[in-house]
Amino acid sequence: MTRVVDRLQPGRTVFSVEFFPPRSDAEEQILWKAVRELEPLNPAYVSVTYGAGGSSRDRTIRTVGRIARETTMLPMAHLTGVDHSKDELRHVVGSLADEGIRNILAIRGDPPGDPMGEWIPHPHGILYADELVRLVRSCGDFSVGVAAFPHMHPRSTDVETETDHLVNKIRAGADFAVAQLFLQPEYFLRLRDRLAARNCHVPLIPGVMPITTPKVLSKFEHLAGVPVPSEVSAALDPLAEKPEAFRAAGIELITRLCERLISEGVPGLHFYSLNRAKATREVVDNLGLAEGVPQPV
Numbered sequence: 001m002t003r004v005v006d007r008l009q010p011g012r013t014v015f016s017v018e019f020f021p022p023r024s025d026a027e028e029q030i031l032w033k034a035v036r037e038l039e040p041l042n043p044a045y046v047s048v049t050y051g052a053g054g055s056s057r058d059r060t061i062r063t064v065g066r067i068a069r070e071t072t073m074l075p076m077a078h079l080t081g082v083d084h085s086k087d088e089l090r091h092v093v094g095s096l097a098d099e100g101i102r103n104i105l106a107i108r109g110d111p112p113g114d115p116m117g118e119w120i121p122h123p124h125g126i127l128y129a130d131e132l133v134r135l136v137r138s139c140g141d142f143s144v145g146v147a148a149f150p151h152m153h154p155r156s157t158d159v160e161t162e163t164d165h166l167v168n169k170i171r172a173g174a175d176f177a178v179a180q181l182f183l184q185p186e187y188f189l190r191l192r193d194r195l196a197a198r199n200c201h202v203p204l205i206p207g208v209m210p211i212t213t214p215k216v217l218s219k220f221e222h223l224a225g226v227p228v229p230s231e232v233s234a235a236l237d238p239l240a241e242k243p244e245a246f247r248a249a250g251i252e253l254i255t256r257l258c259e260r261l262i263s264e265g266v267p268g269l270h271f272y273s274l275n276r277a278k279a280t281r282e283v284v285d286n287l288g289l290a291e292g293v294p295q296p297v
């Protein structure tokens, strides 16, 4: 199977899409409608997140397996170390391999129920993501990605040490990194500069979430771990009671953000789809991303 990193070609910006595992039959139908609607746009890869509990984790494995078998798209599974011994993690990696998956985003994860609670590793598990990167690599020929944080991880105390940790997990064997959400491109670009200053040049892919409703905007705060920037609030808050105008302004804002990132030569844009196709399609269409957009020379 192709590796994610091979789909990130020099000179072009491509796009990818993130899904979460469905929790019910109804959600499964919604997810597969989105999958089918996005497939013709030819995303470079699609990823499925890894949940906190047993059945949701099985659904991640089933979903990436079905994508591998029944679509033309390249799937990547997220995997976290939460509540897993290393043996269990190897077993999950084996189950993913059985499903034909060779691309894994290796993530430490958060304590279940309280993302800011104290991280207590499984007695036979991993302490940080770099160990998971090594573990996945030791299981076979996998392409491995890691998470990066333009606004710094909420547990970190300074950006330089955090960047050292990021470089450490990349050097443990990651081929690329996917960045957490942000709305101010400067934070992403500074992170990229800090990596370059450490001679670390793996592809860094920005995470992007089309903003369609006030609820999605507040989800941004939750995921990014920072407040919505004042200029974005100033533009969108007055439209909170006007759903169509809010949506149009949100899509426009994210389109402009993506344009700036493309002009800065990012290899890809990773869309958090929330298992819906429409908003991602609109931004992808606005940017002409289905064909891949030439990067500036």
Ligand SMILES: Cc1cc2nc3c(=O)[nH]c(=O)nc-3n(C[C@H](O)[C@H](O)[C@H](O)COP(=O)(O)OP(=O)(O)OC[C@H]3O[C@@H](n4cnc5c(N)ncnc54)[C@H](O)[C@@H]3O)c2cc1C
Binding pocket: 048, 049, 050, 051, 052, 078, 079, 080, 105, 106, 107, 108, 109, 110, 127, 128, 129, 130, 146, 147, 148, 149, 153, 154, 155, 156, 161, 162, 165, 166, 168, 169, 178, 179, 180, 181, 207
């Ligand atoms: C793109 C993306 C996808 C995600 N997908 C999922 C998902 O599918 N499921 C899910 O549950 N969560 C997901 N998350 C959230 C993620 O689980 C949390 O953000 C988690 O807290 C951090 O995981 P990590 O792999 O970055 O951890 P780590 O890289 O281990 O970092 C955690 C903290 O420890 C510090 N650190 C790292 N290494 C060291 C070291 N050697 N010594 C001391 N400190 C160190 C880091 O600076 C950071 O503060 C995702 C996040 C992103 C950005």
